[in-house]
Amino acid sequence: MTSTQMTDPAETRRFYSLSDLRLVGRQIYYEQLSFWLNPIGAIFTIGFSVVFLILLGASAGSSRVKILGNIKLIQYYVPGFVAYGVMSACFVSLAIVLVNRREEGLLKRLRLSPLPTWVLLGAIFLSTLLVAFIQVIVLLAVGKFAFSVQLPDNIGAFVIALVVGGLSFTALGAAISTVIPNPDAAGPVINVVFFVLLFLGGLWFPIKDGSGLAQFSSFFPIRHFIKAVFAPFNPGASPWAWHDLLVVAIWGVAAAVFAVWRFKWAPYRNK
Amino acid sequence: MRQNAGPAVSVKNLRKSYGSLAAVADVSFEVEPGEVFALLGPNGAGKTTTIEILEGFRSRDAGVVEVLGVDPDNRRTQRWLRSQMGIVLQELAVEPFLSVRQVLTRSAGFYPHPRPVNEVLDMVGLREKADARVKTLSGGQQRRLDVGLGIIGQPELLFLDEPTTGLDPSARRATWDLIRQLGGEGTTVLLTSHYMDEVEALAGRVVVLASGQIVASGTPDSIGGRDTGVATIRFRLPDGVSAADLPVAGQPAQGGEIEIRTEDEIAVLHTLTGWALDRHVSLPGLTVRRVTLEDVYLQLTRDPDEPSRARQEQLR
Numbered sequence: 199m200t201s202t203q204m205t206d207p208a209e210t211r212r213f214y215s216l217s218d219l220r221l222v223g224r225q226i227y228y229e230q231l232s233f234w235l236n237p238i239g240a241i242f243t244i245g246f247s248v249v250f251l252i253l254l255g256a257s258a259g260s261s262r263v264k265i266l267g268n269i270k271l272i273q274y275y276v277p278g279f280v281a282y283g284v285m286s287a288c289f290v291s292l293a294i295v296l297v298n299r300r301e302e303g304l305l306k307r308l309r310l311s312p313l314p315t316w317v318l319l320g321a322i323f324l325s326t327l328l329v330a331f332i333q334v335i336v337l338l339a340v341g342k343f344a345f346s347v348q349l350p351d352n353i354g355a356f357v358i359a360l361v362v363g364g365l366s367f368t369a370l371g372a373a374i375s376t377v378i379p380n381p382d383a384a385g386p387v388i389n390v391v392f393f394v395l396l397f398l399g400g401l402w403f404p405i406k407d408g409s410g411l412a413q414f415s416s417f418f419p420i421r422h423f424i425k426a427v428f429a430p431f432n433p434g435a436s437p438w439a440w441h442d443l444l445v446v447a448i449w450g451v452a453a454a455v456f457a458v459w460r461f462k463w464a465p466y467r468n469k
Numbered sequence: 470m471r472q473n474a475g476p477a478v479s480v481k482n483l484r485k486s487y488g489s490l491a492a493v494a495d496v497s498f499e500v501e502p503g504e505v506f507a508l509l510g511p512n513g514a515g516k517t518t519t520i521e522i523l524e525g526f527r528s529r530d531a532g533v534v535e536v537l538g539v540d541p542d543n544r545r546t547q548r549w550l551r552s553q554m555g556i557v558l559q560e561l562a563v564e565p566f567l568s569v570r571q572v573l574t575r576s577a578g579f580y581p582h583p584r585p586v587n588e589v590l591d592m593v594g595l596r597e598k599a600d601a602r603v604k605t606l607s608g609g610q611q612r613r614l615d616v617g618l619g620i621i622g623q624p625e626l627l628f629l630d631e632p633t634t635g636l637d638p639s640a641r642r643a644t645w646d647l648i649r650q651l652g653g654e655g656t657t658v659l660l661t662s663h664y665m666d667e668v669e670a671l672a673g674r675v676v677v678l679a680s681g682q683i684v685a686s687g688t689p690d691s692i693g694g695r696d697t698g699v700a701t702i703r704f705r706l707p708d709g710v711s712a713a714d715l716p717v718a719g720q721p722a723q724g725g726e727i728e729i730r731t732e733d734e735i736a737v738l739h740t741l742t743g744w745a746l747d748r749h750v751s752l753p754g755l756t757v758r759r760v761t762l763e764d765v766y767l768q769l770t771r772d773p774d775e776p777s778r779a780r781q782e783q784l785r
Contacts, residue, residue, distance in 0.1 A: 235566035303561030311579045312551040
């Protein structure tokens with residue numbers, strides 16, 4: 199140990215307060231490094247929604263949808279898959295990653311480091327949002343250049359919908375990770391819940407408002423999020439889907455409260 | 470070095486229960502700065518709970534705990550405390566796709582005055598593996614990386630939970646040398662291990678926990694009355710000599726050896742070796758052995774009703 203070592207708590211605190219934001223940046227860098235150094239995982243995570251969109255767009259994209267004012271189906275699919283991409287990154291992938299890391303002890307290892315909780319979790323969440331953002335860009339590019347989809351005039355409404363959805367589904371991913379005790383269950387449980395709600399939410403087949411199915415799926419955030427992202431893409435309606443955004447946000451806040459209450463750093467296998 | 474005088478770790482009347490089960494029931498001990506201190510005990514004895522309380526990972530029910538002069542539960546000093554602690558735990562993974570160097574570099578950034586990454590790579594013998602991905606490392610190499618992550622922050626206090634489990638004998642010796650080196654530099658080390666030779670080689674003091682309580686404490690040589698108890702003298706009978714010819718009474722033991730158990734080994738050895746010199750015979754394989762630390766440990770932690778298994782099941 200050298201004599202220059204910082205030993206005074208106040209002095210060490212000063213060192214940290216200056217560089218906390220840089221620490222978040224560093225953590226995000228290593229999160230991304232870890233993500234991209236596993237290229238198969240990265241390509242599947244990002245590519246799944248893109249491949250899905252291309253297949254659906256090529257097979258059914260040019261048919262017209264009566265219940266949505268006779269627009270082309272692809273004009274609905276692009277925002278639908280943008281919503282899907284955000285949900286799969288922030289909800290499905292994040293939840294599985296959190297369960298795996300908790301059970302492998304990675305979260306506990308980080309918790310025992312001097313980093314504050316908000317740096318640790320903030321970096322994981324922001325890194326997830328970055329992956330979601332990359333997916334959104336790729337999907338928009340595919341929509342625009344492969345299918346000539348008309349992108350929203352009101353960028354603000356689109357971005358707000360993505361931000362509200364991204365944050366809410368991040369909270370939902372964190373919340374559901376706390377109730378899944380082991381990594382073997384994480385993938386199947388989360389994916390089944392997700393795909394059932396996606397189907398009921400009308401990702402593949404637009405569902406008419408007011409129908410029994412629509413009323414049922416209105417209790418869950420997925421349909422509302424798809425509608426909120428679709429609104430700015432819908433030439434015949436207001437780009438702001440306030441009601442849908444509000445429901446998504448309520449789910450997000452509730453999930454955040456639940457996640458904070460239940461969050462566990464140590465593996466369940468220990469006790 | 471830390472400025473405040475006093476013990477590196479001080480635990481007084483510590484208690485922690487899970488439901489109705491007392492995992493730690495009234496434990497007190499102190500660890501001096503620069504000391505290598507071993508905490509022993511079977512699974513479920515309360516070792517992990519005690520260590521997690523010291524690390525500030527778990528809160529206690531009762532008792533006074535100070536680590537490097539501060540309460541590990543105090544949120545205001547918790548971050549400073551963690552910057553002064555190194556922690557090597559069992560079964561904690563490392564990001565599999567990052568390289569050894571990347572993982573160490575990232576962790577170095579958590580601390581105000583980290584050790585240089587290359588120095589750590591040399592200290593734990595992973596220089597050639599610096600650019601290998603973590604998932605390609607063998608079990609022993611991962612264990613050494615764990616130790617590297619524990620010492621990268623130049624900790625004042627290092628927790629080592631079974632640091633050499635899974636290491637081959639030479640890597641084990643290298644890790645012992647490293648721990649001695651750190652101790653020589655003034656790092657306080659709190660060690661748990663299942664290897665009694667490791668505890669004997671490294672620890673200045675030992676505390677044995679069983680069922681959440683301290684059942685013995687002392688130096689590894691004296692704990693459980695090791696230094697004053699019965700000694701065992703063993704040798705093979707020389708050619709042409711029968712057991713009846715011996716100047717002291719011995720019992721035949723396994724391997725055709727003679728065994729003499731005595732509390733007065735100096736007198737017995739004097740008689741025996743004097744007799745052998747006079748007769749011009751040798752005493753092949755002559756050894757004098759006291760109870761091993763392992764014998765003492767097993768004796769101390771044995772329970773006639775075997776409640777430790779039941780406790781473990783309850784803890785699960």
